[in-house]
Amino acid sequence: MKKYLLAAASLAALVCIGGIASAGDIAPGKSLDMVLLPKFLGILPFDQAHKGAEEAAAELKNGKKLQFLGPTPENSVAGQIEITTNATTQGVAALMLSNNAGDQIVPAAKAAQAKGVKVVTWDSPIPTSEGEDVFVAQVDFNDIGKVMADMALSTIGDAGGKFAVLSASPDAANQNAWIAAMKVALKDGKYAKIQLVDVVYGNDQSEASYNQANALVDKYPDLKLIMAPTTVGIVAASKAMQDGKLCEKVKVSGLGLPSEMLAYTKNGCAPQFALWSFVDLGYLAYYTAYGLASGAFKAEEGASFHAGRMGDYKITKDPTRAKGLRILMGPFTVYNKDNVEAASK
């Protein structure tokens, strides 16, 4: 009898656990007005995020059409504030923001929250986290450093050798954090044979990056690899090596978009590079915003939910900011000649 009771109790416990686990399940079919607001319109990553958000919208059968609204690049800050204010006036249910206005967006975002709009940031958060419900982060900055170190090691090979970093601008906060993380990762003994000799800056401009890549090869005749943690730099460096017929000697790696890197990965100039998927980022941001707006879960530490094909996610404190909550998407996708073609479409 005791055994039965025990079994029944544990069964009940299991059911309970099951019940808790499904508490974050998001019910589809609600009609929620939602706005996806990128930094600005007209570049590929944001179009990919839009694609992912539309995919999520279709899965969740939202009766309202997703609004994809963005400012022009030269009017990004004022434009983002204007769109946020107009969305508040319209009384939308949720705003998904890739913030380009720093803390200047705070008053507008707070006003939105005061009218019941859920504010989910993705790609780029609000630094003080004021006016923001939760930030959907692409990857952990430390992971980026480790992935770059691993790509450097596997591209250069066991024989070892020298490599240099071609970054964006000297004061780009994200790139600097990634390079710093890579330097920490490189201290591990398994990277002993590869040596970082220089960090140069192409300011995320094609021509400047192209010239910097050539200058690196001149300066270090035995350079084996250029690591460019910027989508502009990696393409420029690959083109420089290809034009100089140097691809056999100096490889390129870093963070790049599959569609822009396809040719260079195929011809061996850049055998592997990494990036997170912006499609997935848009998809996850949509699930998060829809879930919050429909009341499936709250923006608080420990809340968890199921985001369709991407699985389960949990809200935690954001270790990269003083305050604020984060959902960490991860992981990286490393692209090589086997998977780059499929991803470039």
Next chain:
Amino acid sequence: MSAVARLRSWEGLLLVLLVAIVAMNVLRSPYYLGVTNIANLFQLSIEKIIVALIMTLIIINGEIDLSVASVMGLSACVLAWLHQMGVPLPLAIIASLGSGLAAGLFNGFWVAYVGLPSLAVTLAGLIGFRGIARILVEDRSVGGFPSWFNTLGQQPVFGPVTASIVIFFVLFAIIAVVLHGSALGRLVYVIGNNLQAARYSGVRVKWVKMALFATSGLIAALAGLLYAARLGAVRGDMATGFELDVITMVLLGGVSIFGGSGNLIGVGLSILVILNLRNGMGLASITGNTQTSVIGALLILSVLVPNMTQVLQSRWKGRNT
């Protein structure tokens, strides 16, 4: 002027356009007529429209001030820089207005006393003042101002009306009186119409130009402060590119880019046209690129229509004689 002639004037045209836009907005969006939305409509562009008022005088005077947006950025950055160093905010505000006045006097000196073209002088100002602004706050965002300062930019003082909106209407009234009801205003037109004639008839051209540029710097600095208060944080790139929006408002208002003609009523109407158009497009979820194109098309029309009618009229006359 008969009622028909008034309607055929540029201001009449703008009024018709404004009525059409407002009607369209009312029909298309249930949110448009909300009191908060009407206040937001002004508030979202308040700094630009404040600067447009003084820009009207500058352009009628036959000059241009391309540095206004950089002066806005400079004044905001001076404020942020001093605030970070622990200077009490009222003092920082005075210093920040002072930086704008200094920038304006600098422009005015080269234009009025040295006789350089304002296009070149203020283009240099556009680059130089922005440079100083960026040096002061570097690549950071400076916030944490006292709450009374943020409240000033964000909270309404009565009803939905913010302090910035009050300042705009007060300035509008003052500048209207100066331009259309004072001796100084007549001088602004006279100089803009014919600089040589004005000089020979003993008008204090240098003094008038100096005063206009100094006021422009001061008002731009005030607008920069209001912008900082509205956003609650300052960056070195604040208000970048705003000068073109400001000049657009003035030109669409019927002010001739060659100086000498135009009035503040036209500019007031043009401001209402642009603001209502932007707001309507925003509420209709039309994206930034399309909005920019529509306003660009409007400006092209504003230049084309008056010139085309002149050309057509003269051809018509030519055919009949």
